[in-house]
Amino acid sequence: MIDREICLKDIADSLAYLSRQVEIYNCVNFYDINIVAEDFYANLLNLIYGYNLINLNVEEKNAPAIDLVDDINRISIQVTSDNTSEKIKESIRKFNEHEHYLNYDRLIVLMLTKKKKYRTIFDTDGKFSFNATNDLIDYTDLMKFIKAKSTKDLKEIKDYLNLELTDKMFQEKNTESSEIDTIIALIEYITKNRELKKNIDTVIDPEYKIKKRFKEFTERIVSEFTTLFTLYGEALEIVNDTLEIDEAQDIITIFYLQDISIRFLELANDSPIEALKLLVDYFEEKMSVNGKKYDRAAIKFYLVNEMIKCNVFPNERSEYNDSK
Known part of the structure; x- marks a missing residue:
């Protein structure tokens, strides 16, 4: 940077x-x-x-x-x-x-x-x-x-x-990061370590994902997102404004998030709750090599927000069409 x-x-x-x-x-x-x-x-x-x-x-x-x-x-x-x-x-x-x-x-x-x-x-x-x-x-x-x-x-x-x-x-602050510092550090890590992945044919349909695809977890997902947004929504807004990040994110970043989240979802036997936990663990470990402590909840909020935007756990078109 x-x-x-x-x-x-x-x-x-x-x-x-x-x-x-x-x-x-x-x-x-x-x-x-x-x-x-x-x-x-x-x-x-x-x-x-x-x-x-x-x-x-x-x-x-x-x-x-x-x-x-x-x-x-x-x-x-x-x-x-x-x-x-x-x-x-x-x-x-x-x-x-x-x-x-x-x-x-x-x-x-x-x-x-x-x-x-x-x-x-x-x-x-x-x-x-x-x-x-x-x-x-x-x-x-x-x-x-x-x-x-x-x-x-x-x-x-x-x-x-x-x-x-x-x-x-x-x-x-030298050893503990705020939510803003955590989200920025996460974005920095992803930007530096992402790899160009094959484009996955996906469909952006948050309602389908939350209410149908993950219907067993709908109440939990909505509750967690609402709570986390109350705590961290302003921090994400500040980060986006400071770094001038808009909704049209770098396509390589989107592909990276899609790829890694699908892999962790498979490891979690299609449980988005367990997969999110594994993703948070993964990013927290990768970011903490310098000994600095990061806000786990802020990492989770960023990932949940990306899930709502269908960049994490994307709806693959083939499965999406089959469900219709």
Whole structure:
């Protein structure tokens, strides 16, 4: 993988990891990480956007409505782990109440956790312009902007994240991979080790596969996919966006997945549940030669998702036609 893709992978993994940590810590009423994140994001946003942000709370603890300010560009930022519409309304109300619009033209609300899809209209009483699409941001929005940066800039951002997150706060990342890192590592392994296989004449029909071909396992497959998608669906979306993977995957990769999954399905006597377990074991062992631990459930989710897309355990046309 080229340097640029490595940088993007590491950046996406670090930002997603921080977001999860904030969410987990806040669930147990541990909010110190929110305060640490203010300085962290001030420096990060300066690197990404070329801002001149400073942490206002250093000079004025619990400054109302805003945490980071750039007096040169007249930008203010509220850093929060509360992603509710009520919190946003409160930030706008306090911004107006303290007349921050006299010094700053823009209020950005930076969510430390994943933002929601807001239908609320946020009224500023005409004091300043607030666009929910551009002014409510989370780490996924940062990644969209970061992707357009030069490789040199990406390396600088990656180095900063490594220094502030990996080295200082989350050293366990060196030996344990997140779901994003796991899925990317799995894709990397497949890309590097795939072989050109003979094309198998297949039919893409997920409903037939789940409800008829594997009817004895339908309830189990649907239940596992639903549960795994809830946990890992967002991670896969981030991976696809970061690596710019679309639905039209490399045909060699598809052939590889079809071939290896058919072989394991035969070993499992046509049990997709047992074959999935064998596939997870296989990929986990192959990926772990460097001693790093990977998320088994993330590997399983990737494979189950590919099964739904009919790239794993494909419907061979001859059998498909015979069943009709």
